[in-house]
Amino acid sequence: MASLGRDRRAKRRVVRTVVVVSIVVALAVVLAQTAPVIRGTATPVRAGMDDIVVHSANAVQNGSLFDFGGDEELLQEIERLRVENRQLAIWRDAATSMTERLHRYEDLLDLVGEPIPQGVSARVVTETDGPFAETRLANAGGLHGVEEGDVAVNTQGVIGRVIRVGNRSSRILLVTDFNSRVPVMGEISGVRAILGGGSGSQYGELIDKPEQAPFIEGESIVTSGEGNAFPRGLRVGRAVIANDRWVAQLSLSEAPVDFVRLLPTQTIEAPEDDPIIPVPEDGVVTAPGAEAQ
Amino acid sequence: MAFSSGKPSAWSRTGRLARIIIGAAIVLAVGYIGVIWIAPTGLIIFWPYAALWAAVGWGASRLSFRPVIVLIGLGLAMDLIVDAPLGCWSSILLLAFVISSLFRQRALTDQTGVIRFAGDATAFVVSFLFARWIMGAYLGSVETRVIIGGFLTAAILYYPLRSLFRLTSDARVDT
Numbered sequence: 001m002a003s004l005g006r007d008r009r010a011k012r013r014v015v016r017t018v019v020v021v022s023i024v025v026a027l028a029v030v031l032a033q034t035a036p037v038i039r040g041t042a043t044p045v046r047a048g049m050d051d052i053v054v055h056s057a058n059a060v061q062n063g064s065l066f067d068f069g070g071d072e073e074l075l076q077e078i079e080r081l082r083v084e085n086r087q088l089a090i091w092r093d094a095a096t097s098m099t100e101r102l103h104r105y106e107d108l109l110d111l112v113g114e115p116i117p118q119g120v121s122a123r124v125v126t127e128t129d130g131p132f133a134e135t136r137l138a139n140a141g142g143l144h145g146v147e148e149g150d151v152a153v154n155t156q157g158v159i160g161r162v163i164r165v166g167n168r169s170s171r172i173l174l175v176t177d178f179n180s181r182v183p184v185m186g187e188i189s190g191v192r193a194i195l196g197g198g199s200g201s202q203y204g205e206l207i208d209k210p211e212q213a214p215f216i217e218g219e220s221i222v223t224s225g226e227g228n229a230f231p232r233g234l235r236v237g238r239a240v241i242a243n244d245r246w247v248a249q250l251s252l253s254e255a256p257v258d259f260v261r262l263l264p265t266q267t268i269e270a271p272e273d274d275p276i277i278p279v280p281e282d283g284v285v286t287a288p289g290a291e292a293q
Numbered sequence: 294m295a296f297s298s299g300k301p302s303a304w305s306r307t308g309r310l311a312r313i314i315i316g317a318a319i320v321l322a323v324g325y326i327g328v329i330w331i332a333p334t335g336l337i338i339f340w341p342y343a344a345l346w347a348a349v350g351w352g353a354s355r356l357s358f359r360p361v362i363v364l365i366g367l368g369l370a371m372d373l374i375v376d377a378p379l380g381c382w383s384s385i386l387l388l389a390f391v392i393s394s395l396f397r398q399r400a401l402t403d404q405t406g407v408i409r410f411a412g413d414a415t416a417f418v419v420s421f422l423f424a425r426w427i428m429g430a431y432l433g434s435v436e437t438r439v440i441i442g443g444f445l446t447a448a449i450l451y452y453p454l455r456s457l458f459r460l461t462s463d464a465r466v467d468t
Binding site for chain 2: 042
């Protein structure tokens, strides 16, 4: 009986030691992942898990489990949309007219237009916010043409960028995440800054301002395009003063993050990387490398 | 589970392995509901970290390797789902497990149940502080708001659910 008790105590000690060692090993693994190279090794597994979550969420949502409400609500919604549609038709006509006029001005000025970014529309199927990352999972992935670094926008503006792509899923790091950094500028003032996350879902810090000039209260904060991470001119929020500091009231908080468009980043190559190929006198342009053949 | 009318209940006849499987299934089901149904509503910050129930409950039972392995697995799954660094949740769950187990021996001889309650509460509090510390060490910032809801809800709901996460039928564990 006494030896049974001793055996149990010994086993308890062994298990407890193993648990403590496991905690230390797990901690070491966590701290090792502060190096992006080591953290990156788990990317395929994480992408696979994202695919599973998105697949599950899609299956559940396609099963009409979210169909709440009755006909009365639907009729009201239809009526509201009809009214909104009539109002939008007026704006559409105005926009069409202004677009035509703008094109004419651009032709007159011989202005080089900006290419319209192509992208993929996706549905945000779930959010997996945790203490370590504020992210959303969208149901479009590599098979749909989404790539890492794509910019995610909703109806109000930029919400984040794609940090990981699975076959049918992509993980979007929100601009509110602690690690998010977006080069931005005031749309009117032109004052540049970096929009940093980690200040809640309503506001973003405006840090690293190279200019001393202030923003204009209420002006739109748009992406500045510096570093080619985000295309220039996408709305991110509004400049407001909170606690005697300029912050951006994020457009992310103005509308639900349900449907997003994932836009590829457009890199403008430097002239050195994209030199003009001189045209020889005979007018035949030889492709680089063809001369050696 | 208490005995009633002299006949042992189905739960009290369940073995340790079956209880681990049932506990893990409950944790996975609660996590699945949270990610798929609750997350789109924005209420996920109040959704309990169900794996803590397993960690604290299993720790209050006799120590063995099987719950440790399952807890490591559940922790890794949580890391992958919430995009935390691998090993983070495993270490949190194992800490809750070991803290809860430290109170076990004394709880067995305590008729009032105060020690068991203190053990469970300490496990939740220490694991929460540990999670905050990891956040601080890894991110350089601590935003308690993100995790306190999940820990609090888990701690509150643990009390009515704790019998589902006991690996023993010994009534002295929960007096």
